[in-house]
Amino acid sequence: MGVINHFERSYKELPKTLKTGDQAPDFEALLVDGRTVPLSQLIERGPLMLNFIRGTWCMFCRSHMGSVHRWLKEVRKNVTVLVVTNEDLDRVREWKAKEQMSYLMASDPEQSIIKKFGLELTDEEFARPAVFLIDKDQQIRMAHYAKRTNVIQKTEKLLKEV
Secondary structure, X not given: OOHHHHHHHHHHOOOOOOOOOOEOOOOEEEEOOOOEEEHHHHOOOOOEEEEEOOOOOOHHHHHHHHHHHHHHHHOOOOOEEEEEEOOOHHHHHXXXXXXXXXXXXXXXXXXXXXXXXXXXXXXXXXXXXXXXXXXXXXXXXXXXXXXOOOOHHHHHHHHHHO
């Protein structure tokens, strides 16, 4: 079975525990600069676009994050973007510096944030990408679970409402 088929099969089995309208769980993110930042601080200025990616090695995730980086340059609304992966901090830090991405990146090797959002992994699974738009009241305005994470147009529409 090819990689694409594995990804497609895993999405059919993905439990969608958090949905639009739910309260986002509290968490603290370990950023690549070494700071630990709570969700409450991430949503102070405005909405948070929380992205869970398979890893910096994933070509689909890299493409999505490049799109997010370009989109952030154009967006006029105060939105914070946080990317979470279960890769170790050094690897994530190295990739962010190399790619010069403008958003926040966090390492979650213990999967504490990943588990809170219902995206925990077993030994034989690839991480599943998901995108959540969380407003200043910690309400999930969008919960997107998909094999493709190109959700920028959907996010832009929702940001106009926030």
